[in-house]
Amino acid sequence: MAPASLSSARSTRASVTRPLVATGIHRTYDRAPVLDGVDLVVSPGERLGLIGENGAGKSTLLRVLAGVEAPDAGRIERPTRVGYLPQEVEHDAAAPLSSLIEDAVAPLRALERRLEAAASALAVDPRADAAYAAALDEAEALDLWSWESRRDALLVGLGVAGIPFETPLGSISGGQRSRLALAALLLARPDALLLDEPTNHLDDAAVALLQRELRAWSGPVLLASHDRALLDDVATGLVDLDPSRRSASGENGGGMLTRFGGGFSDYLIERALERERWEERVAxxxxxxxxxxxxxxxxxxxxxxxxxxxxxxxxxxxxxxxxxxxxxxxxxxxxxxxxxxxxxxxRLSSPPAVLTFAGIPTGSTALADATLVQLTDARIDSRLAPVSLRIGGADRVLVTGANGAGKSTLLAAIAGALALDGGRRTARRGLRVELLAQDVRFADPSATPRALYERAAGERRAETQPLAGLGLIAPRDLDRAVGSLSTGQQRRLALALVIARPPHLFLLDEPTNHLSLQLAGELEEALGGYPGAVVVASHDRWLRARWEERVVRL
Incomplete structure (x- = not known):
């Protein structure tokens, strides 16, 4: 069933919402400054995309603006009701699904009681008309009488309508909890929205619903997202939380935030011009x-x-x-x-190196016209329907499909990491396959990126192509324990370890997740010149829209 047209796409808050203002915000963890003098204004009707390198402090800034964390210094002025969606939804595992919805509509139920009390008072005393009119205006602005139909439409549109309300939150997936929390947040209609990677668990239909909601929102909206298509579709501007790049390039006068007008496509143009100006100044x-x-x-x-x-x-x-x-x-x-x-x-430092792939090491035997892997009616029960697929030595393949269609399972089957329940897998003798998985785990969390890279690349290659020159790991992080790195930093290190010894067949599962927007674009461009076969599984609409090679739809 197609989701109903949500009334919030037609009706916005009648009252004037205040801007969200942050002045001189500082936040430090373990004596390391994460936010150092952030100044930001998000006006009503603005939808700002918050971007920046992994570990730059985007999630921290959202938590501070939402009031979840207190800043060490600075001042924040918020609208009356601020809605916040974190990447990981905190929950009571035993609480029913309905608790998320009830928390969201509690202000609506309170307004309903206040309106009824004002109506009763007006029936007794005509002088109570002001209180009744105020309550009625607020009820109309919030579309009080249709919240149940809006709830149902949101649950359907976000793909969680079939879960019984009494289901414990601990028994559903993290993605389902995130979609339920998003539905509850949109249903509550706060004055301002703060969203941290809201499309991580959304399919195309759910993203389209979110886009309609955001475009109709009258209050301030600030969202941290790596979803370039979303930023292009809904953002009225971008703010880049990356002080190291600005202090090095001298652009925008320094400071924690750089502001760009327009969507992601406009940002790409401005970023290219900025790099050109940076290189000219260095020269x-x-x-x-x-x-x-x-x-x-x-x-x-x-x-x-x-x-x-x-x-x-x-x-x-x-x-x-x-x-x-x-x-x-x-x-x-x-x-x-x-x-x-x-x-x-x-003197200015040079711009960071653009991600490039080195050639296949001497001794590799893969040929452009060779068959590297052949799947014939390969299936894995409850995870992958029968699929037949041939991958040649220089193929570029994009695997798409809805959540749960088996994209990650197919990559694991191609790699030979999962046993088949039916069908057959054949692979070229001597084939080297590497899978960049979504969930990166290092066996020794105390090891450093430099040590892991040197071990993977070998002494000679590590000298000729050092880790610092790949543009993936910042110099300050080369000798940190990998267990202390952020998820995005660990993913970039895993990518560097593949580059250290490029395989004949490179498999990437949602490669743009947890990568900065700049690195995601550079990775996609570099994959075009990769010296071997590449198979990518992705729900990234920006990547899919620009893919010109072979596509496998599950």
């Missing part, structure tokens, strides 16, 4: 520094250079002139030294 500074060093060398040589010994009759004059010349030259040397020091201290 200009290097030229100026080279000239200053040359001037310093020339002045120093003049100061130390030989001079013809004076004759007796002009010894005094020569000594006097030479002293004056040496004094002037010394001043020039000091000035040149100061200029060089200032230029070296203020």
């Amino acid at each position: 200009a500074e290097e030229r100026e520094l080279t000239r200053a060093r040359g001037a310093l060398t020339g002045s120093a040589r003049a100061l130390d250079g030989p001079d013809r010994p004076p004759r007796d009759n002009d010894k005094f004059v020569k000594n006097f002139k030479r002293a004056r010349q040496q004094s002037a030259t010394s001043r020039r040397v000091r000035a040149a030294e100061q200029l060089v020091a200032e230029l070296e201290a203020s």
